[in-house]
Amino acid sequence: MKRWNIAITGFGAIGKAVAQIIREREQHYRELYAADIRIVAVCGSRAGLIDHDGLPWGTDSALPLQPGVTGAGFIEGSHANVLIEAGPTNFETGGSGYTYIRQALSQGMHAISISKGALVFDYAGLADLAKANGVQLKISGATSAALPTIDLLQYNLAGCQVLEVEGILTATTNFVLSKMMDGMSFDDAVAEAKRLGIAEPDPRFDVEGWDTACKVNILANAGFGARLKLQDIPRDGIDQISPADIQRWKAEGVVPKLIGRIQNDGGNTKASVELKTYPLDHPFSQVTARMKAIRVNTDVMGEITAIGVTSPLATAAAALKDFEHLLMAAHR
Ligand SMILES: NC(=O)c1ccc[n+]([C@@H]2O[C@H](COP(=O)([O-])OP(=O)(O)OC[C@H]3O[C@@H](n4cnc5c(N)ncnc54)[C@H](O)[C@@H]3O)[C@@H](O)[C@H]2O)c1
Ligand SMILES: N[C@@H](CCO)C(=O)O
Structure with missing residues (x-):
């Protein structure tokens, strides 16, 4: 069983839908890809949570987010091997998503971007960075999500x-x-x-x-x-x-x-x-x-x-289609 650790930046409507679907599909990932999938880190603009064994979801899916667990250091501290970026879109500066994606790719993590800002700001630079580090940058969620584009x-x-x-x-x-x-x-x-x-x-x-x-x-x-x-x-x-x-x-x-x-x-x-x-x-x-x-x-x-x-759920599912393609490639 191969372990996959996922970090989610931008834990709003879409980020939470992503987490919900991953948890519902745990068995599916095990059976199809022999993959043990854990969400190990999530963060919003002010707070987040990291647990390298997998986050402690309660029955109501509420997480005890800790203030300050976000921003600089979050990606490195997550020890994840896949980033799912679902923060706000800022196409003028790339926004926080640009920083998170760059850090993730530089550290050899695959990145799945649902936000568009970083990709508008510097798609070519990010694609080059992914290639140089032997990882993938996936963008279905940012390009009309459930629609095949x-x-x-x-x-x-x-x-x-x-x-x-x-x-x-x-x-x-x-x-x-x-x-x-x-x-x-x-x-x-x-x-x-x-x-x-x-x-x-x-x-x-x-x-x-x-x-x-x-x-x-x-x-x-x-x-x-x-x-x-x-x-x-x-x-x-x-x-x-x-x-x-x-x-x-x-x-x-x-x-x-x-x-x-x-x-x-x-x-x-x-x-x-x-x-x-x-x-x-x-x-x-x-x-x-x-x-x-x-x-x-x-x-x-x-x-x-x-x-x-x-729908927001369809958007989250499109990002997880990207994730499933990573699993397929690794399982071949
Ligand atoms: N809603 C949709 O149907 C849809 C579809 C496709 C793509 N998207 C894209 O997905 C992204 C998220 O959309 P949403 O509807 O979940 O928005 P949202 O406002 O519900 O969630 C955004 C989250 O990002 C967090 N955030 C802000 N600054 C941050 C930072 N510096 N670090 C970490 N987290 C930060 C906020 O706290 C919030 O929880 C947007 O970029 C949007 O364009 C949304
Ligand atoms: N606001 C966007 C969702 C993100 O792509 C839309 O209406 O399609």
């Missing part, structure tokens, strides 16, 4: 030339637009998205198009080997939409969507975030409030469209 590009379409990717990549903007078309106000729809746990702590990050921009930025750089910066990506938002726009789209029989697009023309990769409308019979028009979608056009495998649900 980066795995589609890197595994399923291997060998193809991917010409174009377009997707409804941000759950919050799709939720808000769908609800506005059903008659809800912008403010009420954003509040509901927050209540459901899909919006960012500051929902301007979603509605101004930053979340989609971050996702296409990471996908372009990780999936196409581009070196795009966020400022290279023209960006629409949905925060300026008026009731008159909604009435006009209804009258025209079209459906508005905020789209992340990547175009790859002979190695020249461009990305954008665009507010577009689609006729009612277009597949994207069927992507209702709690869903996301991606359409990929390739040279020889043609066009592929995937549509899926979104």
Whole structure:
């Protein structure tokens, strides 16, 4: 039985969902991969807990977090071999996630990032660091989570030339637009998205198009080997939409969507975030409030469209898909 020690940085809604699923799957990991999985360390912004034998979960899953067990020294002190980073997204500095991921990779730990900031800030640097240390940097959770995006590009379409990717990549903007078309106000729809746990702590990050921009930025750089910066990506938002726009789209029989697009023309990769409308019979028009979608056009495998649900639990499960791929590789 191989022992795997996991540290989770950012112990909020997603971090806790990750921990919950890992604990529910303990037997599954043992049976399929002969893997003894222990969560040995978690931390939030002010407090955390480390126990090298595995954290002492009570029956209510509450943990006796200790003030100060976070930040500098947390990764080294965790003695983990996998980091799952689920802290806040800060694309300007990389945020705390950048520091945690760098420390983890430098120490020979695999890193699974659910937050986007570090990846937008310096995907290439982190990927190089992972390679130099013989470990993996996995990013499904940061690239639309349960929707197959980066795995589609890197595994399923291997060998193809991917010409174009377009997707409804941000759950919050799709939720808000769908609800506005059903008659809800912008403010009420954003509040509901927050209540459901899909919006960012500051929902301007979603509605101004930053979340989609971050996702296409990471996908372009990780999936196409581009070196795009966020400022290279023209960006629409949905925060300026008026009731008159909604009435006009209804009258025209079209459906508005905020789209992340990547175009790859002979190695020249461009990305954008665009507010577009689609006729009612277009597949994207069927992507209702709690869903996301991606359409990929390739040279020889043609066009592929995937549509899926979104939720905080699905996001946590996507990060654990990345973890399971690490287990599969080690168990071969
Ligand atoms: N909610 C979703 O559906 C979803 C989907 C995909 C990706 N994400 C990403 O996952 C991340 C977490 O989202 P969430 O909904 O759990 O947010 P959240 O606000 O519930 O949790 C974030 C946690 O990070 C902690 N944190 C802040 N600063 C920290 C620091 N310096 N060190 C350690 N921890 C720190 C906070 O204390 C908090 O517990 C975000 O980056 C978000 O973009 C969320
Ligand atoms: N706020 C994001 C979740 C993180 O990717 C969304 O609405 O899709």
